Amino acid sequence: MAYALVALGFVLALNAAGAVNFAHGDLVVLGGAVAVFIGAWLGLPSVLLLPLVAITIGVVGILAARVAILPLATRPPEATFVATIALAAIIEQSLTVAMAGAPRTVPALAGSGTVEIAGVMLGRQPVAIVVLGIVLVVAVWFLLERTQTGRRMRAVAADRHMARAVGIPVGRYVTLSLALAGALAGIAGFLLGHQFLVTPTQGSGHMLKAYIAVALGGWGSVPGALLGALGIGLFETFVATRFGDVWASAALYIAVLVVLALRPQGLFGEPAGRRA
Amino acid sequence: MRLTGRLGLFWLVVLVLPPAVALLALPPFGQRMVVLIGIYALMGLGYQLVFGQFGGLNLAQGALFGLGAYGAALAAPLYGPGALVVAILAAALPAALVAVPLLRLQSHYFALATLALASLVNLLAVHAENWTGGANGLAGFATALPRGPVLLSIVWLCLIACVLLYAQVFRGPLGETARLVREAPLVAATLGIDGARWRLVAFVVGGALAGLAGAFSAVLSGVVSPEATGFGGMVLCLTLVVLGGARHPMGAVVGAALAVCLPELLRDLQGAWLLAYAVATLAVVLWAPEGLCGLVDRLRGETVVPVAPPGLPDVLPAVGGPKTLVLEGVGKRFGGVEALSDVSLWLDRGMVLGLIGPNGSGKTTLLNVINGLERADAGLIALDKRRIERLSTAAIARAGIGRTFQSLALAGDSKRADLARAVASGAPFLLLDEPAAGAGDRERHELVDIIRRLRDAGRGVLIVDHDIELLSRVCDRMVCLERGHVIAAGRPVDVRADPRVRASFLGLDGLAA
Numbered sequence: 001m002a003y004a005l006v007a008l009g010f011v012l013a014l015n016a017a018g019a020v021n022f023a024h025g026d027l028v029v030l031g032g033a034v035a036v037f038i039g040a041w042l043g044l045p046s047v048l049l050l051p052l053v054a055i056t057i058g059v060v061g062i063l064a065a066r067v068a069i070l071p072l073a074t075r076p077p078e079a080t081f082v083a084t085i086a087l088a089a090i091i092e093q094s095l096t097v098a099m100a101g102a103p104r105t106v107p108a109l110a111g112s113g114t115v116e117i118a119g120v121m122l123g124r125q126p127v128a129i130v131v132l133g134i135v136l137v138v139a140v141w142f143l144l145e146r147t148q149t150g151r152r153m154r155a156v157a158a159d160r161h162m163a164r165a166v167g168i169p170v171g172r173y174v175t176l177s178l179a180l181a182g183a184l185a186g187i188a189g190f191l192l193g194h195q196f197l198v199t200p201t202q203g204s205g206h207m208l209k210a211y212i213a214v215a216l217g218g219w220g221s222v223p224g225a226l227l228g229a230l231g232i233g234l235f236e237t238f239v240a241t242r243f244g245d246v247w248a249s250a251a252l253y254i255a256v257l258v259v260l261a262l263r264p265q266g267l268f269g270e271p272a273g274r275r276a
Numbered sequence: 277m278r279l280t281g282r283l284g285l286f287w288l289v290v291l292v293l294p295p296a297v298a299l300l301a302l303p304p305f306g307q308r309m310v311v312l313i314g315i316y317a318l319m320g321l322g323y324q325l326v327f328g329q330f331g332g333l334n335l336a337q338g339a340l341f342g343l344g345a346y347g348a349a350l351a352a353p354l355y356g357p358g359a360l361v362v363a364i365l366a367a368a369l370p371a372a373l374v375a376v377p378l379l380r381l382q383s384h385y386f387a388l389a390t391l392a393l394a395s396l397v398n399l400l401a402v403h404a405e406n407w408t409g410g411a412n413g414l415a416g417f418a419t420a421l422p423r424g425p426v427l428l429s430i431v432w433l434c435l436i437a438c439v440l441l442y443a444q445v446f447r448g449p450l451g452e453t454a455r456l457v458r459e460a461p462l463v464a465a466t467l468g469i470d471g472a473r474w475r476l477v478a479f480v481v482g483g484a485l486a487g488l489a490g491a492f493s494a495v496l497s498g499v500v501s502p503e504a505t506g507f508g509g510m511v512l513c514l515t516l517v518v519l520g521g522a523r524h525p526m527g528a529v530v531g532a533a534l535a536v537c538l539p540e541l542l543r544d545l546q547g548a549w550l551l552a553y554a555v556a557t558l559a560v561v562l563w564a565p566e567g568l569c570g571l572v573d574r575l576r577g578e579t580v581v582p583v584a585p586p587g588l589p590d591v592l593p594a595v596g597g598p599k600t601l602v603l604e605g606v607g608k609r610f611g612g613v614e615a616l617s618d619v620s621l622w623l624d625r626g627m628v629l630g631l632i633g634p635n636g637s638g639k640t641t642l643l644n645v646i647n648g649l650e651r652a653d654a655g656l657i658a659l660d661k662r663r664i665e666r667l668s669t670a671a672i673a674r675a676g677i678g679r680t681f682q683s684l685a686l687a688g689d690s691k692r693a694d695l696a697r698a699v700a701s702g703a704p705f706l707l708l709d710e711p712a713a714g715a716g717d718r719e720r721h722e723l724v725d726i727i728r729r730l731r732d733a734g735r736g737v738l739i740v741d742h743d744i745e746l747l748s749r750v751c752d753r754m755v756c757l758e759r760g761h762v763i764a765a766g767r768p769v770d771v772r773a774d775p776r777v778r779a780s781f782l783g784l785d786g787l788a789a
Binding site (some may be wrong): 019020067068071072076077078079081082083085086088089090093097135188204208211212215219222246249250253254255256261 | 327331333378392403507514593
């Protein structure tokens with residue numbers, strides 16, 4: 001389910017920016033790290049900590065839009081690729097530096113934070129993740145399908161020139177999408193931080209999973225991304241229990257190559273058309 | 277192409293200076309750094325081929341570098357210096373193997389496919405312990421291989437040769453081909469350039485260079501570990517190329533020099549050098565997209581010599597090839613909209629056919645279907661007896677159909693250049709999409725003249741335009757489309773006199789005028 005949140009944010013950012021946001025995985029990690037730091041600092045209960053993390057990473061998403069995405073809107077998508085890869089490296093290296101300030105204690109901090117918060121959750125962690133995930137997905141669906149703001153966001157994603165022509169302030173909605181994507185990434189990072197330790201280098205892994213989910217589910221399709229993410233989760237769990245983690249990952253990558261070679265429009269079609 | 281001009285004296289000196297100084301004056305530690313610069317520059321140069329020139333976002337270059345390193349480490353005890361060849365193959369063969377079935381992928385899928393390949397390689401390096409030594413890596417293989425100043429000389433000789441070759445090659449027509457594939461893939465395809473094939477070649481050659489660089493790095497450090505295949509190496513490669521200049525022949529060298537020297541200069545900051553490097557890359561993407569080398573060229577006053585606007589020669593050589601283009605019962609649907617329905621027409625060489633119809637009647641769609649940018653759902657299209665409706669755009673262009681576009685795809689392009697390109701491709705049949713749109717009276721006269729000369733040179737011209745007077749002057753026959761149907765065909769005077777044409781098209785035209 002946490003994968004689904006990562007993929008959901010990824011596809012929102014993708015549609016808004018018209019290009020892959022390679023920093024998305026690092027936003028997830030940043031969410032986990034912020035949760036660790038603020039949690040250790042203020043000792044907030046998770047109910048308060050979670051929105052705080054979401055807001056913080058949402059703001060980072062806005063910064064990302066301002067720095068690496070909006071200024072490059074008129075350039076080919078490759079420019080945005082490179083800019084967000086650089087952004088990802090910046091986040092990763094900043095985290096490495098920040099965490100190296102207290103080497104070895106950070107994983108332990110994440111561990112202790114987990115215990116504290118898990119005290120509230122009392123072992124119902126997986127259930128809580130699934131419930132929260134479903135609530136967020138429904139909320140995003142409601143926003144996109146049932147509100148004027150969501151319709152405008154989709155209009156910007158579908159055709160930004162046309163959106164501009166009918167008077168939608170495109171830049172503002174791109175920024176908004178990135179903020180939402182960032183908030184989702186932060187929450188996902190928070191959730192994943194319970195299950196696994198937070199290390200700065202996880203970002204590319206998260207990003208890759210989301211990328212695969214979106215590519216398999218159909219480029220730019222929100223439900224496709226969710227299905228893709230759930231599919232990856234099931235696939236990995238299934239293969240991992242029978243053959244081990246390594247084979248699960250290997251099989252996943254090979255599956256990606258095969259799907260791309262045989263059915264490049266994704267398993268469920270490509271509604272967004274040819275766009276990077 | 278301006279950024280790929282032949283290397284000037286300035287850059288030549290910059291290129292030769294590091295190894296010369298290193299060999300004559302530097303202590304072993306300094307020499308080692310210069311070797312490392314050479315290695316990264318080789319990897320980066322290979323990356324420039326596919327990323328800078330052909331615009332393919334390859335995320336496997338780091339992994340191919342690692343494959344080269346492992347290949348060299350495994351082969352060195354057996355073959356000695358021959359291990360370098362093994363390393364090149366170790367990188368190039370998997371690259372080719374993966375890339376061939378993925379030839380047609382668009383940019384983001386290409387990126388994902390190469391990312392999946394890279395992840396597989398990394399997984400293999402970590403977990404195939406019998407071969408790769410797992411996380412510990414391999415060591416103790418380098419005794420049979422040259423080291424020290426000899427290694428430095430070999431690395432830099434390879435690099436200098438590759439840089440010179442690169443500058444030479446991309447200065448010529450290949451540079452223009454690459455620019456078209458990168459910036460205007462549709463135009464490239466209509467000129468018969470198979471962009472995917474070029475990208476494959478660039479990917480494999482670039483991979484071979486990465487493998488060679490990986491082998492050198494294995495020799496230099498004496499150990500190979502899975503880190504060599506990781507995402508970090510890929511990011512380093514991408515950033516150094518962007519930082520230096522993605523297409524400039526010296527871009528990789530300058531980027532590599534920075535990547536090697538920055539950590540030394542910023543030693544006090546420890547891990548933060550990569551941070552500084554990433555920030556610098558972002559700054560370059562935003563403010564100096566041509567990279568540091570381009571920036572240096574600009575500051576040196578190396579201004580671009582504007583190319584004279586292309587024109588057509590006074591005498592157009594006659595062309596051969598197929599004699600007739602035939603469409604029979606061609607149909608095309610977009611969802612519920614019938615864009616073309618049962619369209620049949622023919623065009624001989626030495627003939628000018630005008631295509632008219634109101635906006636949205638399917639004129640441009642028809643051109644797109646003929647040259648393969650869209651697939652017809654029904655009917656056949658043939659050049660003489662050869663069916664072409666299933667061929668790719670590039671293949672159709674090579675079979676003899678060129679075209680121009682309504683809107684221009686290249687920066688600094690003009691309708692004249694677009695037309696000149698199509699004519700120069702030598703295609704016996706030309707599809708011209710509104711060549712007179714936005715043109716003044718004088719240009720219209722020139723256009724009429726050009727089209728007549730094309731006809732006299734034995735070309736068949738299919739021309740779409742709203743200027744019925746212009747079409748009436750140059751066309752031998754006219755076809756009128758309405759909502760995807762042919763509603764009239766024949767001599768211009770007859771078509772213009774047709775009541776349905778008058779109602780649907782000329783009536784509106786008259787109102788507008």
